[in-house]
Amino acid sequence: MEEKIKAKVMDARKIKRALERMTTEILERNRDLENLVIVGIRTRGIYLGKRIAALIAQAEKIKVPVGVLDITLYRDDFSELEAQHMVQKTEIDFPITDKDVLLVDDVLFTGRTIRAAMDSLIDLGRPRTIQLLVLIDRGHRELPIRADYVGKFLPTSKREMVQVHLDEIDGVDEVLITEPVEIE
Amino acid sequence: MKILIKNGRVIDPLTNIDDTLDILIQDGRIVEVKAKIDTSEAQTIDASRLVVTPGLIDMHVHLREPGFEYKETIASGAKAAARGGFTSIACMPNTSPPNDNRGVTEFILAQARKVNLVNVFPVAAITKGLQGKELTDMADLQAAGAIAFSDDGQPVSSSLIMRRALEYAQMLNTLIIDHCEDRELSAEGVMNEGEWSLKFGLQGIPAVAEEIIVARDILLTRLTGSPLHVAHLSTKGSLELLRWAKANRLPVTAEVTPHHLLLTDQMMADYDTNLKVNPPLRSEEDRQALLEGLRDGTIDVIATDHAPHAPDEKDVEFDQAPFGIIGLESALPVLLDRLVQTKIITLNRLVELLSTNPARLLKLKNKGHLQVGADADLTLIQLQKKHTLDVSQFASQSRNCPFAGWSVKGRAVMTIVGGRIVYNALSS
Amino acid sequence: MILKHKHLLGIEQLDASEISTILDTAESFLEVSRREVKKVPTLRGKTIVNLFFEPSTRTRSSFELAAKRLSADILNFSQVTSSVVKGETLKDTVLNLEAMNIDALIVRHSASGAPHFISSFCHSPVINAGDGTHEHPTQALLDAFTIRQEKKRLRGLKVTIVGDILHSRVARSNILLLRKMGAKVVCCGPPSLVPLEFKAYGVEIKYNIETALKGADVVMMLRIQLERQRKNFFPSLREYISLFALTPERFNLAKKDAIIMHPGPINRCVELSTELADSAHSVILKQVENGVAVRMAILYLLLGGKEREDTD
Numbered sequence: 001m002e003e004k005i006k007a008k009v010m011d012a013r014k015i016k017r018a019l020e021r022m023t024t025e026i027l028e029r030n031r032d033l034e035n036l037v038i039v040g041i042r043t044r045g046i047y048l049g050k051r052i053a054a055l056i057a058q059a060e061k062i063k064v065p066v067g068v069l070d071i072t073l074y075r076d077d078f079s080e081l082e083a084q085h086m087v088q089k090t091e092i093d094f095p096i097t098d099k100d101v102l103l104v105d106d107v108l109f110t111g112r113t114i115r116a117a118m119d120s121l122i123d124l125g126r127p128r129t130i131q132l133l134v135l136i137d138r139g140h141r142e143l144p145i146r147a148d149y150v151g152k153f154l155p156t157s158k159r160e161m162v163q164v165h166l167d168e169i170d171g172v173d174e175v176l177i178t179e180p181v182e183i184e
Numbered sequence: 185m186k187i188l189i190k191n192g193r194v195i196d197p198l199t200n201i202d203d204t205l206d207i208l209i210q211d212g213r214i215v216e217v218k219a220k221i222d223t224s225e226a227q228t229i230d231a232s233r234l235v236v237t238p239g240l241i242d243m244h245v246h247l248r249e250p251g252f253e254y255k256e257t258i259a260s261g262a263k264a265a266a267r268g269g270f271t272s273i274a275c276m277p278n279t280s281p282p283n284d285n286r287g288v289t290e291f292i293l294a295q296a297r298k299v300n301l302v303n304v305f306p307v308a309a310i311t312k313g314l315q316g317k318e319l320t321d322m323a324d325l326q327a328a329g330a331i332a333f334s335d336d337g338q339p340v341s342s343s344l345i346m347r348r349a350l351e352y353a354q355m356l357n358t359l360i361i362d363h364c365e366d367r368e369l370s371a372e373g374v375m376n377e378g379e380w381s382l383k384f385g386l387q388g389i390p391a392v393a394e395e396i397i398v399a400r401d402i403l404l405t406r407l408t409g410s411p412l413h414v415a416h417l418s419t420k421g422s423l424e425l426l427r428w429a430k431a432n433r434l435p436v437t438a439e440v441t442p443h444h445l446l447l448t449d450q451m452m453a454d455y456d457t458n459l460k461v462n463p464p465l466r467s468e469e470d471r472q473a474l475l476e477g478l479r480d481g482t483i484d485v486i487a488t489d490h491a492p493h494a495p496d497e498k499d500v501e502f503d504q505a506p507f508g509i510i511g512l513e514s515a516l517p518v519l520l521d522r523l524v525q526t527k528i529i530t531l532n533r534l535v536e537l538l539s540t541n542p543a544r545l546l547k548l549k550n551k552g553h554l555q556v557g558a559d560a561d562l563t564l565i566q567l568q569k570k571h572t573l574d575v576s577q578f579a580s581q582s583r584n585c586p587f588a589g590w591s592v593k594g595r596a597v598m599t600i601v602g603g604r605i606v607y608n609a610l611s612s
Numbered sequence: 613m614i615l616k617h618k619h620l621l622g623i624e625q626l627d628a629s630e631i632s633t634i635l636d637t638a639e640s641f642l643e644v645s646r647r648e649v650k651k652v653p654t655l656r657g658k659t660i661v662n663l664f665f666e667p668s669t670r671t672r673s674s675f676e677l678a679a680k681r682l683s684a685d686i687l688n689f690s691q692v693t694s695s696v697v698k699g700e701t702l703k704d705t706v707l708n709l710e711a712m713n714i715d716a717l718i719v720r721h722s723a724s725g726a727p728h729f730i731s732s733f734c735h736s737p738v739i740n741a742g743d744g745t746h747e748h749p750t751q752a753l754l755d756a757f758t759i760r761q762e763k764k765r766l767r768g769l770k771v772t773i774v775g776d777i778l779h780s781r782v783a784r785s786n787i788l789l790l791r792k793m794g795a796k797v798v799c800c801g802p803p804s805l806v807p808l809e810f811k812a813y814g815v816e817i818k819y820n821i822e823t824a825l826k827g828a829d830v831v832m833m834l835r836i837q838l839e840r841q842r843k844n845f846f847p848s849l850r851e852y853i854s855l856f857a858l859t860p861e862r863f864n865l866a867k868k869d870a871i872i873m874h875p876g877p878i879n880r881c882v883e884l885s886t887e888l889a890d891s892a893h894s895v896i897l898k899q900v901e902n903g904v905a906v907r908m909a910i911l912y913l914l915l916g917g918k919e920r921e922d923t924d
Binding site for chain 3: 070072073074075086087088089119120124
Binding site: 379 | 702703721722723724725726728729732743744745746747778781784807809810813
């Protein structure tokens with residue numbers, strides 16, 4: 001299966017603006033910044049999380065720790081996967097108990113990833129609150145999950161795919177909507 | 185009742201015949217062998233495109249009766265022999281009770297008569313209970329019908345007992361067949377010792393466990409002057425010892441099995457218990473040496489060491505499985521395919537190894553050749569047709585055949601014993 | 613597909629990239645093992661059987677913890693409680709367990725090839741936890757993991773294995789693995805326990821422990837069993853110790869930062885002096901910790917994804 005690009009919905013400038021706006025929202029909502037920690041979901045959530053931390057540091061001169069969460073072991077579709085997913089390390093080298101955890105992911109879709117991430121976080125400690133930040137909310141939720149900070153609401157069809165590209169790994173900042181095409 | 189076998193390629197190594205001839209059989213004997221026999225009152229078999237040989241003789245089989253009838257019976261073993269083209273088989277004494285007294289010998293012969301398919305020649309034990317301690321009443325056993333003596337399955341560990349057995353056998357003009365194995369050296373081994381036993385983590389049986397007893401037996405033959413036959417010779421070293429014995433004109437002969445000629449220890453990676461046999465499958469170097477021994481005439485006989493075991497007994501961990509491979513129904517096809525078709529040996533040489541020589545060693549004067557007056561034991565062989573060895577069709581009760589599924593060219597299509605057709609695949 | 617085979621029967625079947633994958637995956641599970649809540653829900657609802665026909669505490673416990681930390685249910689079926697004593701065949705035992713809808717079988721057996729035999733008719737993945745004197749793949753993987761943890765690599769290292777190589781499944785699996793990963797292996801022991809045929813594995817053989825230890829990065833000591841003395845593989849324990857025990861003086865011949873490994877259980881003051889066993893060079897307890905992580909990785913890799921057939 002190949003895919004064709006249907007639309008480019010965000011570019012570097014738009015992504016930057018969205019992150020800045022969300023940072024402002026975070027600061028408004030979290031008075032006690034000393035208690036805030038960021039956990040990015042592998043892979044692109046990590047870099048979004050780091051960018052948010054940098055923006056917070058810029059604005060408030062406070063260094064918010066950023067951890068990495070791998071949710072593979074918490075997936076609920078484990079035995080349906082065609083092949084095993086490579087597990088990677090969860091690297092959260094700070095306690096999360098009684099912290100305000102800002103969970104960061106690139107795209108919010110069915111909500112299952114976030115469910116797995118929350119289960120995983122709760123096994124790691126007992127946060128005071130968990131807030132969710134996503135760059136894109138594309139709808140089609142299968143679980144009662146909602147993001148606290150959303151970069152962009154993007155109505156899509158189920159067939160479509162949303163691809164977030166980040167400079168740190170993809171060499172470019174952009175969000176694309178693609179669609180699979182059958183090859184003749 | 186007359187049978188006329190017409191237009192076959194008749195091979196008889198003893199009389200050096202290899203020609204298209206007709207053979208007329210009457211009252212269990214060969215009455216005429218010549219180019220064109222015409223008679224109207226005989227049942228005629230068209231043997232054009234077939235090879236006609238003196239009936240094949242397997243001088244080393246285990247029929248398991250009495251005692252282990254769940255593995256094989258004299259009836260099922262005889263049927264397997266007939267299907268494999270063998271007209272005579274010599275059965276080893278490690279039954280339960282063992283064939284170490286007249287009663288067992290007579291029982292085997294009586295059962296064989298009842299089955300009435302192929303000739304069954306009991307080999308009696310050298311020592312009572314195969315214990316290696318006291319000689320059996322060899323003369324009495326011979327009188328009852330024992331054709332040779334062996335403790336096969338067990339070596340005769342005591343050199344002194346072996347010496348006495350050889351001395352005594354000389355008086356009886358009978359043959360001692362030894363299973364050459366130093367049990368202390370083979371110990372708990374389950375396969376050939378070497379690179380592959382190390383790799384598979386299986387305990388090894390070193391080649392020297394066989395060779396040391398072959399050497400001892402040869403020296404005892406030199407001492408006693410009595411003939412000795414080495415059963416299932418399997419190593420290069422044993423073959424070199426045999427060559428030395430023959431060069432020194434000692435009355436030592438030896439047999440090899442089809443599996444030692446065609447399979448090696450390297451093939452045991454899957455722990456297939458159908459490859460577990462004693463002596464074990466040896467190295468490729470040993471196998472090549474055995475093939476050379478076939479070519480240069482050092483080896484006298486090919487015998488199957490047909491050793492049936494029930495499927496359940498083999499369907500276990502490798503260490504726990506009993507030693508043994510069945511061979512009566514696979515021997516001729518695999519030998520034709522892998523030795524004759526590949527021109528490693530000639531068809532005539534194969535007939536010599538499977539019929540002429542075993543008849544000579546067992547002193548079966550009227551067998552192993554096609555002269556007028558000989559027993560009408562014949563094997564008709566089809567050389568060209570390819571087929572798959574399907575163990576589910578075997579007449580043997582057991583299935584422990586490592587050649588299962590092999591695609592081979594050539595097999596026996598008719599077996600005639602004493603002028604009677606006991607196996608016929610031509611009509612089908 | 614990450615692993616090419618459905619079963620883990622031996623290092624023999626793995627290639628270098630599969631070995632690396634298992635070791636990389638184990639890194640993640642080491643992190644899980646060090647958490648306060650040492651459990652992830654990954655294998656929830658799976659049933660794994662520990663089928664042990666040989667006494668073993670550490671390997672069995674290690675597999676049991678690995679399974680439990682992945683939330684699988686584990687059934688311990690050991691020799692003592694089994695019907696083997698009643699004369700049931702191995703095949704029947706396994707078929708009966710399979711009838712209870714299990715998802716994997718971990719097998720320890722005194723007969724080499726027993727796991728291969730089981731895999732010939734068993735539909736669930738079979739994991740070899742040590743078969744006779746053949747292989748002990750998870751031990752070799754945890755050893756490699758430990759070496760990599762300490763030395764950051766496997767390629768080019770000199771690993772000296774001392775002891776009863778002939779009867780050691782640990783040594784066999786380690787030799788296979790280390791050679792596949794490009795390490796140099798030296799085997800040392802008396803000729804009766806280190807047959808020359810081992811050269812076919814691409815190892816060097818030394819009968820002198822001093823020569824064998826020279827410049828070693830890793831020294832792996834094997835447990836010596838008294839039973840071997842009874843069978844005359846060596847004359848006496850006293851003589852064995854004098855020739856092949858690892859003492860501080862001998863260990864000085866290895867590299868300064870060399871590590872000491874042992875698959876356990878240790879015979880203190882026999883193959884290994886207490887001083888060394890408890891020294892900073894010893895990574896014996898790390899091996900034990902890593903064992904759980906490596907076994908979690910293997911269970912994860914073999915039980916994850918849809919049921920599959922062997923690819924070859």
